Amino acid sequence: MPARFPLDIRQIYVDPQAARLPRGQDILNRFPDAERIEVTSHWNIPGLHGNAGLVKDWLRIKRQILVLGVRKTLKMRPNGRSADFIAPGMANGCALSCAYCYVPRHKGYANPISTFANIDDVMTALSRHANVLGAKVEPNPVDPFAWVYDLGENSDLSVDALISENVRDLVTLFRSLPNAKASFATKYVNRTLLTYDPQGRTRLRFSLMPASIARVVDIGTSPIHERLAAINDFVGAGYEVHLNFSPVIVYEGWTTAYTELFRQVDAALSPQAKAQLAAEVIFLTHNAGLHEVNLGWHPKAERLLWTPQWQETKRSEYGGENLRYRRGLKGQAVKHFTTLLRRELPYCTVRYAF
Template structure:
């Protein structure tokens, strides 16, 4: 794994809104984009993003996915929101993701073309953290997890490591937390499918950021995880950060009962074991998320990936309603029970010191 070269996203163009260009962090983003050799950097005359739509859904998708937009987060996007079961609060460094995962969690939840928007007003975004310290329902109010402090999820609507080489936003947040700017009782958290951790390894992180890597069995990752780092690269990056003293985590998602799934996920856990072997003071957690979809996300995904082999048949699922009346389709009860029983037993046997934070 040590010979693997990190996977980088290379957008074809960067659009910078007028208001974003006035922000100090925009200078760093533009410096990084120029150093990365982005062929087209456009300073827009106003704050409206243009040129993202094509003649077809596929063309719009391709244009948006090859574009990084540098914008200003409005007050509504800066306001922390509860984000159980992951963390007390959500803080967004960006919205949108450069990957091409055929089960994309963002499909249907973000409107318009799927462009990645990085926020240039980073100080304002991070400035929302102090007001929420000591509050929340996931770790702040939990007798078993209060030692983690108030937790802030950075990857609800983006993969912050995937765009880090172009933005530097994640390293800024990690360093700020590590410096004690928000006190000792705070933890930043992010999940990623990328593996370039060079910006993070040498930081004085103070143990206040948990880096979680989203991994999956080979039959799922190799078929559906487009535009991401290979799982082997993600595990190598996990090891690298763990050796640098970071708390780390596994996000095994989305779990799917593919043929011979026990063997496939068993091989994944073998690879995890090899990746963390010999790490002194290892602080590792696990989170497991089964595959699910909504009617809206299914329609969007089929427009993006019309030839996908991803199973999204409502008749083969159980419909669950949210408290707001929305519908999501999950695996039937007996399938969920089988998956949960196997993962719970295997994690306990292989990694007895690793807590399973949640299963969903």
């Protein structure tokens, strides 16, 4: 069975500036029965953001509430791992409920999708940036020929495509940028994307983990077997499809589970999919604030994610304090994981692992 449809929008918090734009009008017309509440900022909605009493309604809010705003920051941030640059995303937040997601740390106790209506501004900024860069003359681990832009750092574009045509417009844009590719990771199989005709200019990264763990921490997502079954179809539709093993969670028996997952991947993929396959590997990073939020709606997940006996505190590049696996343990775990991956999927390039 496919994952349930993740949206049942009943309330939309609307920035009037967004409502005046054509894409904003399209989104409002897509949900005509939803209650509309005018707000001055998509980042500061009293009674929604920072309200600890809403944590019990975590799943309902994600499905039933949408925030419609305007993207103000249009900068391209250098990356060097998943992409060369992080593009200004057209959404923030997600209707899916992965327990380890870092985006809720910035919003408090409610994390519905905030989607942005000024798609033309973002596409203009992307085109200008790619044109200034010119050709990519030196290959790097991100891509040997194209500048890669991650479009979904703070959302899942397969879900965003249920809300508006923003994703289709972005895939269409990158067909016209000969020196650039779009990229995004997803945990939701939206087969409408198969009609977008990316012509090899969009890289879709299917996130994978052992199914038994995904059932606990990947709430509302497409089941792992459904993601695996979709890979060949997306390759056939013109996408470059990579794998995103993220987050890798350490628990008793984790290496046995990943060995089985790698064998499931091998059995599922066509020769065409295998020939273009690459992967990125990211071990779990957790956070005390997110831990407290999760205890309010999904404490079972924290038995996997919050393991202080194996974790240590480390300050992030943005100044926050996160929990990561202890240095020695993590180094051994990364080495063991990549050894297993290369043994079971020798045709899969590991672009990076940490």
